[in-house]
Amino acid sequence: MILNVIFAIDPSSENTCFAMHMQNHQEKKYDCRKCDRSFISLQHLNQHVRVSHPEIKLTSVKRGTASTPEGNSKRIRREGGALNTFTSTFFHPTENSKKDFLLFFDEITPQLKEKIEEEIREKGAVKWYGVVKAMFKRESEVGGEERVTPYFRSNIQIELVGDTVGDHVPASFTKILEAVDEFIIRGSGWILDKIVHFELCVAKYQPLRASSYIILPKKLVDKKAVLNIQNEDQKCIVWCLIAHKLNILAHDSYRVSHYTPHEQEIKLNGVECPVPLKKIPIVERLNNLRINVFGYEENEVFPLYVSKRVDEECVILLLIANEETQHYCLIRNMSRLLGDLTKHNGKHHYCYRCLHRFAKDEILKEHLEYCSEHSPQHIKMPEKGENFIKFQNVHYQHPLPYIIYADFESLIVKEVHTSGNTEIIARHGACGYAYVIIGPDGRSVKPI
Numbered sequence: 001m002i003l004n005v006i007f008a009i010d011p012s013s014e015n016t017c018f019a020m021h022m023q024n025h026q027e028k029k030y031d032c033r034k035c036d037r038s039f040i041s042l043q044h045l046n047q048h049v050r051v052s053h054p055e056i057k058l059t060s061v062k063r064g065t066a067s068t069p070e071g072n073s074k075r076i077r078r079e080g081g082a083l084n085t086f087t088s089t090f091f092h093p094t095e096n097s098k099k100d101f102l103l104f105f106d107e108i109t110p111q112l113k114e115k116i117e118e119e120i121r122e123k124g125a126v127k128w129y130g131v132v133k134a135m136f137k138r139e140s141e142v143g144g145e146e147r148v149t150p151y152f153r154s155n156i157q158i159e160l161v162g163d164t165v166g167d168h169v170p171a172s173f174t175k176i177l178e179a180v181d182e183f184i185i186r187g188s189g190w191i192l193d194k195i196v197h198f199e200l201c202v203a204k205y206q207p208l209r210a211s212s213y214i215i216l217p218k219k220l221v222d223k224k225a226v227l228n229i230q231n232e233d234q235k236c237i238v239w240c241l242i243a244h245k246l247n248i249l250a251h252d253s254y255r256v257s258h259y260t261p262h263e264q265e266i267k268l269n270g271v272e273c274p275v276p277l278k279k280i281p282i283v284e285r286l287n288n289l290r291i292n293v294f295g296y297e298e299n300e301v302f303p304l305y306v307s308k309r310v311d312e313e314c315v316i317l318l319l320i321a322n323e324e325t326q327h328y329c330l331i332r333n334m335s336r337l338l339g340d341l342t343k344h345n346g347k348h349h350y351c352y353r354c355l356h357r358f359a360k361d362e363i364l365k366e367h368l369e370y371c372s373e374h375s376p377q378h379i380k381m382p383e384k385g386e387n388f389i390k391f392q393n394v395h396y397q398h399p400l401p402y403i404i405y406a407d408f409e410s411l412i413v414k415e416v417h418t419s420g421n422t423e424i425i426a427r428h429g430a431c432g433y434a435y436v437i438i439g440p441d442g443r444s445v446k447p448i
Helices: 012-026 040-054 101-123 162-187 218-223 234-244 260-265 275-287 361-371
Strands: 003-005 076-081 085-091 126-139 146-148 151-153 156-160 191-204 291-297 299-306 317-323 325-329 403-419 422-438
Touching: 085 101, 085 126, 101 126, 101 191, 126 162, 151 162, 156 162, 156 291, 234 260, 234 275, 234 317, 275 291, 275 403
Parallel strands: 291 317
Antiparallel strands: 003 403, 076 085, 085 191, 126 146, 126 151, 126 156, 126 191, 291 299, 317 325, 403 422
16 A cells, blocks of 8 residues: 655635634624624524523523523524524534444434424424534644634435435435535645534425416427416316327417317326325326426426436426416426537437436436435536636645655454444554665655
């Protein structure tokens, strides 16, 4: 084994750290009512209240204040926007898992899934994300020890039914681990001291229900890929499903009168119209259909619901919205709808989970084997002017005057004991080492 150790100092790092430090001091947004101190984050405010004012029992903390209702619970209500209120639940590591992210995530996964499923039963559809607070340390250049407490956040996950929780929890952990790796790489030398907690933030998900006719944007009309039925009732999804079945191609196929005689062919069995997204799986099951739903905002098409059914034939719906309501339309030609993403003419085969296009159906089927393991993705293209990538780390190209190659030799020493969930049966005992320093001329500075 050869260890290539390269030392380099980025002179801009000190300026970056100083700018972040000053920004933290300039953005005090959370005030304590008890002593008028201000803090840069809600977590810092909570920690201050617990330590300095233990007589205050926190269950509700709003932006800018620390309130004092009765009771003491790990569940905290937080204002999350104009319509949604997030509730927070904290999960703390055990002694065995406080220094290992993977072990900690394995430990809290059952409790986390149970909590999210409980929220789904209580609220219906929910959206949630997780935040890990951890403490890192490293030796400072002037001696002593530096400590920081960063927060690592997952993406927001939307749960329309409880079946998707098992997929979304590991995906959230993966996102957090990627953020941790990026922090360690950028920070240089940080070592995990301990995990403080995992905060689960949950809010009720309240998408508008689809209802009566809405005029399509001109860009969508010009594509001639979407059938927008002009209904005045709340049954737009019913008419779309019938339109897919009948496939009427007349110039007036947008008239609802073509479809009303066939209304009884679509089973709803108590599902009320307008049908919300979370009820789509029920409609699929009742009518033995495969339904995918896409959204449209800012000239972009993105997946809202992708069916788990594997039927060959698929009903593709487009959910459009205005300030008052939402409305289902029938997508008749996906290739034409997304045709402006490429300059190539001709039909393309699209993956409904990530909207990547493929020239051949065989290539798409190979792609689906891997893409189906992940949640549907919303692809966001870079803005004009930002759609170029260029090499910026010029300092990495500069020749280094010295390079150190180091190697250890070890013997396998048998021992049996456990550490957490890991059974240790042996360890590597160092029995020798060597290193060599190579100078600017490519020769060793001194003997090995």
